[in-house]
Amino acid sequence: MRVLLLNGSPREKGCTYTALAEVAKAINDEGIETTIFHIGNKAVQGCIDCRACKDSLRCIFNDDHVNEAITLLTKADGLVVGSPVYFAGPCGALCSFLDRMFYLKHHLYAYKPAAAVVNCRRGGASSAFDRLNKYFTIANMPVISSQYWNSTHGTTVQEVLQDLEGLQTMRTLGRNMAWMLKGLTIAAEDIDLPRPEQPRQRTNFIR
Numbered sequence: 001m002r003v004l005l006l007n008g009s010p011r012e013k014g015c016t017y018t019a020l021a022e023v024a025k026a027i028n029d030e031g032i033e034t035t036i037f038h039i040g041n042k043a044v045q046g047c048i049d050c051r052a053c054k055d056s057l058r059c060i061f062n063d064d065h066v067n068e069a070i071t072l073l074t075k076a077d078g079l080v081v082g083s084p085v086y087f088a089g090p091c092g093a094l095c096s097f098l099d100r101m102f103y104l105k106h107h108l109y110a111y112k113p114a115a116a117v118v119n120c121r122r123g124g125a126s127s128a129f130d131r132l133n134k135y136f137t138i139a140n141m142p143v144i145s146s147q148y149w150n151s152t153h154g155t156t157v158q159e160v161l162q163d164l165e166g167l168q169t170m171r172t173l174g175r176n177m178a179w180m181l182k183g184l185t186i187a188a189e190d191i192d193l194p195r196p197e198q199p200r201q202r203t204n205f206i207r
Contacts, residue, residue: 002032003078004080004091006079006094007036008084008093009038009084011041015154017036017082017120019167020036023170024166025119026170026175030072030174030179035072037065042064044097045063045064046096053100053103060153073112077181079095080114080115080177081132082116089128091126107139112141113143113144113180115136117150117159119152125151134201145173146172149169150167167175
């Protein structure tokens with residue numbers, strides 16, 4: 001089993017990475033492999049709703065890491081997305097990244113457990129956390145909880161390392177992710193995945 005941890009910060013080894021690394025270590029300690037994947041610090045093209053990915057399951061833009069992340073998550077068993085908090089929301093580049101990663105492709109990730117992790121200086125963690133969870137809850141991905149909302153605090157790595165409660169929350173999240181993955185592996189032997197209703201109903205408000 002493997003969990004993909006997506007680092008949505010422009011800083012590859014900053015505060016968000018520190019929180020994700022704590023989650024990854026707890027998952028590793030349970031015998032599950034992890035990959036921490038950095039989205040990079042260059043501009044990320046937003047989704048233009050061209051729908052070319054509907055059949056190819058790949059984004060037409062290839063000047064960033066979105067398609068690589070799609071491949072990694074398709075092969076992974078679980079996902080953790082980490083972001084710094086900017087103006088009480090996730091990093092804008094990460095949202096553009098996830099928009100393209102999930103749009104018309106979220107069925108590829110159905111029933112893979114997922115969680116969001118955010119780091120902030122002081123406030124805005126809960127609203128950023130909520131925004132990221134929207135990607136999972138539209139994709140039939142079970143959301144993994146912890147002992148508190150998944151946030152750490154600090155403007156430097158050294159400050160994050162002093163957030164003992166936040167780091168404990170990360171470790172608890174990692175263990176809960178591992179527990180869920182192990183349970184799903186056992187359940188898969190006897191229980192089929194939920195069968196979606198067909199056809200899927202889409203009710204538009206303007207007709």
